[in-house]
Amino acid sequence: MMKILYGMYPIDQGEIFLNGEKVDLSKYNTHSAIKHGIGMVHQEFMLVKEMTVLENIILGVEPTKRNSKMALDFTAARKKINHYIENYQMNVHLDRKVLNISVGEMQRVEIIKALYRGADVLILDEPTAVLTPQEADKLFEILDIMRKDGVTIVFISHKLKEVMAISDRISVMRGGKYVATVHKSDTTIPELAKMMVGREVFLDGKRSMVEVGEPVLQVKNVYVPSERELSKNRDISFMVRAGEVLGVAGIDGNGQSELGEAIAGLRPVEKGEIILGDKVISNKAPHYVRDCGLAHIPEDRNDRGLNKEHTVTYNLVAAEIGDAPFSKYSIISEKEMRKVSEERIERFDIRPRDPRNLAMGFSGGNAQKIVVARELGAPGKKLLLAAQPTRGVDIGSIEGIRRLIDKAKREGLGVLLISADIDEILALSDRIIVMYEGRISGEVVNDEYLTDEKLGMLMLGGEADAKS
């Protein structure tokens, strides 16, 4: 919806009022949105990585020197930007390349960028998804000062805690429809959750305790290459045992994705060894790794997780197409595929039920359930590698998917849960390792003594000895 407001998607119907004036919708686009003072910070940052922070901010509205239209006036720009930085106590280095700054800093750059364009309505789309708790707190402080300065802030989030922390008024949307707007003082978190889902939810369901068994996954001194310096895995070692969930926490881009891909066989391993069950799987093809017992929920369900142009049936059986009963002597049987997929759709509660639907029509939650159903529905799995399993999923399905992961644990699978969502890690994991700049910065047991702050410290590369 916010993309409509920002003019990125065309408007079918309706009206927009801004400062009491009706906006001419026939010519409404991003450009006029900016002109009306709307600024947006997207979930995926829109920055040019090869340029400096300063260049990124002025991109598109470059100030020119008085005597020449061609020469850029960096001094004036710098002065104006520094004004914002001081005003909101933001820590931003103007001369660094965007490539080399942290995610939190990128976000601050995005905010300045919006302000620099004269925004007095600032839209933030899931701004904390990529931040540590500390960085999120810092962001809230900045937003608070801005609010006092008279900037209108639209804060989009599915994390209810944050919504409650920052907002004055809260509007709830469900399935593309407006549900209600409430004042913060009039509502509570469970009430909001109920509004969002239409029924009661229990996100903080107790994780089950299971007797742990033999190690299923051993990662020994592994080095994994990456395109980004910070994401290169360096000397990673850990193991996952049957019947336990090992959470991999960390801010996005600190090497978790690379680790996951290396285990799944999608990325080469430079040094070291990965063992699944009793077989070495490092530098082996994904097919071999799967045969060894890997169930893999990939990080990006729209790209690696699903084939959107095929039916649910095809998506559900794609990993096992070479095995009985789906094919015999390389000849596939649509009938068997249909039969098994109907059974899995029922078991994993994928809606709508019809297996002939194309995968592209599904909502985030149900699409992810297709992935989970394919991976956990297949027999003979030993390890579940779940990378960001509930990213971009509605709150009702989050609950369902987390339950499925917990169930997999009870059934004796080892689970490696990679997630940038601390709440998710805390809700599901028995042990947690934290990755920072491609290294493991600490390993902790998830018990009542573990706090968000301690995890946050580790995510920022702090030492594990902050044990208090």
Add this chain to the structure above:
Amino acid sequence: MLKVKSEKFETTIRIVLAFVFSFVLFGVVIAICGHNPIDAFYQLFRGGFGSKFNFGSLIEDFIMILTIASAYSLTRRIGYFNLGLEGSFYLGAMFSAAPAFLLPDLPKIVIIPISLACGFIVAALYGSICGILKAYYNVNEACTTILMNYVAMFFCDFMINNVWVSPGSPIPQTPRVQENAMFAKLPLSPSRASTAIFVAFLVYIFVYFLTFRTTFGFKIRNVATNARFSDTVGMKSKRVVLATVMLSCGLGGIAGGLEVLGIYGSFIQNFSQNSAFQGIIACLLVNNNLALVPLSSFFISFTRAGGSGMEYYTGISSALIYTVTPLMILFVSMEKMFDYKRFFRFVRKIFVRNKEMNVKE
């Protein structure tokens, strides 16, 4: 929600609509050129079906076009723009001829498979060059295949001028193949249409079966739409791409073999003149809908045979008929233009409005 079946149905309708539109447009163009379009269409049909010879030469083209179209369909599916079929057509033709004039006389049942297999293998190996470049080094295939076509053509030129020379013939060609290697002719003389048509249909059925009924076809269809997904679920997408390209070029080679063993009896210099592209067009024409490929192949061969007939009888240049197919491709690719559902909705709206008005009156 979108369903597969309804989508297929829609494309079929779209193709039919495109067909009608382009022929109407063709008629208009003929009228502008000062001829009678009805007469032209009549002569076009006479050119295609008027006599045994006309129909026979239609079949001659059909054999080659159907085989190439089936071959092209494979690579089309994975988004590989396989223009290298022209090259494999040449190589397949020459190396199918080679065993047939090098080996001693053998029975038909032995020599024909040997010949075709030989052409298939050489063409597949030729295709593997561009296939490897594409799959493992991501080199644009449109570039490599076109260049490799010339390599293949000049290599064939070299061979017939220096190694496998047929002495005393006016144009460079290989020696004639042994009589047993030739396909029996269909009863359509004096045309040269032969029983190779059965092999062409065999190739078509093979491609159809492979694409929709086998695990390999399943992989092709997955790699086609999302290679990264295919990798993740354990298909070796690069290998699938390479295998598909090799198979496609190999089948293109068989098309060459059918041409030599069915029609000419020897490999003649420049015998093809871009005819492989006709097969590619046949496949593009129906948006790679395999079920319709025989029809579109037949249609293309009809325009070829009918076009020369039309030229002969009415004086309308046969070049004009060749504009029909590009027009059709254009119309087929303009998906939105033939969104007939929207059209129906529009019509219904008008009707409903009229009814309402009638009621009011």
